[in-house]
Amino acid sequence: MCESYNKLFENNQRWVQNRIDKNPDFFNDLAERQSPQFLWIGCSDSRVPANEITGTMPGDIFVHRNIANMVIHTDISMLSVLDYAVNVLHVKHIIVCGHYGCGGVATAMGNKQVGLIDNWLRHIKDVYRLHKDELNAIEDVAKRSDRLVELNVLEQVHDLTKTSIVQNAWSNGDSLHVHGLVYDIKNGYLQDLNITVGDNEDIEAVYKLDALEHAIS
Numbered sequence: 388m389c390e391s392y393n394k395l396f397e398n399n400q401r402w403v404q405n406r407i408d409k410n411p412d413f414f415n416d417l418a419e420r421q422s423p424q425f426l427w428i429g430c431s432d433s434r435v436p437a438n439e440i441t442g443t444m445p446g447d448i449f450v451h452r453n454i455a456n457m458v459i460h461t462d463i464s465m466l467s468v469l470d471y472a473v474n475v476l477h478v479k480h481i482i483v484c485g486h487y488g489c490g491g492v493a494t495a496m497g498n499k500q501v502g503l504i505d506n507w508l509r510h511i512k513d514v515y516r517l518h519k520d521e522l523n524a525i526e527d528v529a530k531r532s533d534r535l536v537e538l539n540v541l542e543q544v545h546d547l548t549k550t551s552i553v554q555n556a557w558s559n560g561d562s563l564h565v566h567g568l569v570y571d572i573k574n575g576y577l578q579d580l581n582i583t584v585g586d587n588e589d590i591e592a593v594y595k596l597d598a599l600e601h602a603i604s
């Protein structure tokens with residue numbers, strides 16, 4: 388087997404030993420339960436690992452990652468993660484984290500066909516179209532791409548607030564905040580985009596959902 392693959396297991400054994408040295412009950416405690424406060428929706432990019440860049444531990448963050456940190460309302464995987472995080476784990480914060488230099492976003496800005504992924508990236512092209520006046524005014528391509536990264540995060544935050552899952556949590560009086568962040572792979576810093584939403588006040592009227600009325604049998 389190749390060396391880099393074997394290394395994973397060597398590293399793992401060292402990591403386990405390290406954890407146990409620091410806290411002999413580390414794995415016993417984690418095996419009992421998880422009660423993370425955060426749901427992280429991030430990019431699959433290998434350079435943006437949720438726990439590592441936030442200095443958090445196993446058990447702290449429930450994670451969903453896909454290409455370009457998208458919240459697509461027909462994505463059953465994302466919806467299942469969201470539902471479980473909000474309704475079972477009762478997370479207090481949902482974080483959408485984009486990152487500068489995102490290959491998915493850069494590709495979506497161009498016209499080259501890449502393959503199957505074009506269908507996924509179409510959603511980012513929709514974000515571009517929504518903000519095309521602002522984006523087209525930015526001449527530098529890298530800067531335009533970085534701005535699209537931020538605007539894409541903004542739209543994914545909005546898309547989360549359009550889900551019945553998030554809106555029902557709010558009508559039940561749960562404390563749940565949806566945040567938009569951007570990570571800079573060039574310097575490692577995480578930045579809050581100050582677009583946090585904690586209630587349905589700012590949701591456009593057409594997306595607001597009344598609480599579900601349960602039939603009485």
Ligand code: CO
Pocket residue numbers: 430431432454455456486488489490491492
């Ligand atoms: Co990316």
